[in-house]
Amino acid sequence: MAQIFPKSANALAQASIIAAGILAVTAGGALYYLQRSPYVTRQHETREQPIPFSHQHHVGGMGVDCRYCHTAVEKSASAGIPPTKTCMNCHSQIWNDSPTLEPVRQSFRDGKSIVWTKVNDLPDFAYFNHSAHVNKGMGCSTCHGRVDLQPLAWQEHSLQMEWCLECHRNPEKFVRPQDQVFNAAYVTPANQIELGKELVKKYGLKPRTSCSTCHR
Amino acid sequence: MSARSRSLALALVAVVAAGAGCRQDMHDQPRIKAQAASDFWRDHRGARPLVEGTIARGHLREDEYLHTGREMGQFVNAFPFPIDRARMERGRERYNIHCAPCHGATGAGNGMVVQRGYRAAGNFHQDRLRNERLGYFYDVIANGFGAMPAYAEIAVEDRWAIVAYIRALQLSQHARLEDVPASRRAEADKALSGAAPAAAAAH
Numbered sequence: 060m061a062q063i064f065p066k067s068a069n070a071l072a073q074a075s076i077i078a079a080g081i082l083a084v085t086a087g088g089a090l091y092y093l094q095r096s097p098y099v100t101r102q103h104e105t106r107e108q109p110i111p112f113s114h115q116h117h118v119g120g121m122g123v124d125c126r127y128c129h130t131a132v133e134k135s136a137s138a139g140i141p142p143t144k145t146c147m148n149c150h151s152q153i154w155n156d157s158p159t160l161e162p163v164r165q166s167f168r169d170g171k172s173i174v175w176t177k178v179n180d181l182p183d184f185a186y187f188n189h190s191a192h193v194n195k196g197m198g199c200s201t202c203h204g205r206v207d208l209q210p211l212a213w214q215e216h217s218l219q220m221e222w223c224l225e226c227h228r229n230p231e232k233f234v235r236p237q238d239q240v241f242n243a244a245y246v247t248p249a250n251q252i253e254l255g256k257e258l259v260k261k262y263g264l265k266p267r268t269s270c271s272t273c274h275r
Numbered sequence: 276m277s278a279r280s281r282s283l284a285l286a287l288v289a290v291v292a293a294g295a296g297c298r299q300d301m302h303d304q305p306r307i308k309a310q311a312a313s314d315f316w317r318d319h320r321g322a323r324p325l326v327e328g329t330i331a332r333g334h335l336r337e338d339e340y341l342h343t344g345r346e347m348g349q350f351v352n353a354f355p356f357p358i359d360r361a362r363m364e365r366g367r368e369r370y371n372i373h374c375a376p377c378h379g380a381t382g383a384g385n386g387m388v389v390q391r392g393y394r395a396a397g398n399f400h401q402d403r404l405r406n407e408r409l410g411y412f413y414d415v416i417a418n419g420f421g422a423m424p425a426y427a428e429i430a431v432e433d434r435w436a437i438v439a440y441i442r443a444l445q446l447s448q449h450a451r452l453e454d455v456p457a458s459r460r461a462e463a464d465k466a467l468s469g470a471a472p473a474a475a476a477a478h
Binding site: 121122123124126127130135136137139140144147148149151152153171172174182183184 | 301302303304306308309310312318319320371372373376387388391392393394422424428
């Protein structure tokens with residue numbers, strides 16, 4: 060009976076095993092990086108907003124404190140997006156005929172909410188709480204970057220589980236003095252680990268890595 | 276196809292479909308997160324406004340002194356609770372968040388927003404306001420005044436803490452050397468002699 064496979068098929072079979080191995084590793088590696096890439100996490104990507112609100116103008120330029128607008132951030136899980144009235148505190152008088160701000164005035168007149176597009180958006184099966192962080196020496200800019208330099212808000216970090224855990228395992232790498240939490244331009248000092256260890260003790264921080272911390 | 280393999284194929288399809296469906300269901304669960312929109316209501320607001328007249332348990336504002344800064348309709352001139360160091364620090368912090376953008380860090384009425392074209396905010400160091408009763412300041416925060424919007428989002432205790440800090444600012448602008456306790460006079464003398472040129476330039 061004639062051979063179906065010529066002798067060279069042996070070499071081919073061996074080569075294809077190696078090729079399959081390489082392919083699997085590359086594909087795995089590609090998926091590993093793709094899954095963490097800004098393309099998937101939408102890091103540093105601005106969203107279309109009804110009004111081009113600029114933190115750079117309001118925070119960087121005028122030095123308005125985060126809590127003037129995000130009033131709930133110290134007390135509740137959600138930081139909260141300010142209501143129209145907060146904008147009108149100033150814009151009833153400043154730039155009060157600017158067409159850019161017409162949606163704000165419209166909303167103030169007819170009582171309909173401004174529909175902002177959410178930028179940092181965790182999946183609903185993960186639980187996050189602002190008050191648990193900002194009252195324990197975790198600065199806004201650690202998680203949201205230099206907001207005072209953002210003309211439109213973007214998401215600074217991946218917000219993936221490994222990112223949360225990186226800090227939950229080693230809070231001393233990130234903790235800062237409580238009176239610096241709202242300082243958007245805070246610079247990490249050279250002796251961070253030393254200072255961090257002190258603050259971790261002072262604020263009584265514990266590594267929080269059990270699943271039910273964030274999946275509840 | 277045998278019945279057995281058909282049910283196996285069906286089960287496989289079900290597993291794949293469930294696997295694909297699962298992901299988004301868990302990401303976007305039907306519950307409403309803070310401030311999220313909802314199509315259930317005509318105005319699409321997930322966060323519902325309170326029915327008019329609703330009062331949460333323990334939140335009835337029956338203490339006229341604490342909640343309006345008045346007693347029998349007249350502005351009061353004392354605090355509803357003692358002001359200690361912690362309250363004063365709290366007042367400073369809240370003042371810098373909510374008032375300094377317009378009134379400036381010292382209360383002179385020339386904050387950043389005024390510099391960008393807002394109506395000049397009240398100068399706390401004019402005689403009329405220096406002699407004004409404390410309840411009046413509370414009332415301006417709660418209800419606004421002229422071109423100034425109300426700041427009802429500030430908690431009642433914090434409003435009083437801010438009032439205390441404004442009083443401290445007013446006193447600080449008219450402080451005399453005699454006001455410094457004798458035990459720390461030397462410190463003050465030293466600071467003044469060193470800082471005199473800078474202080475003069477700031478005025």
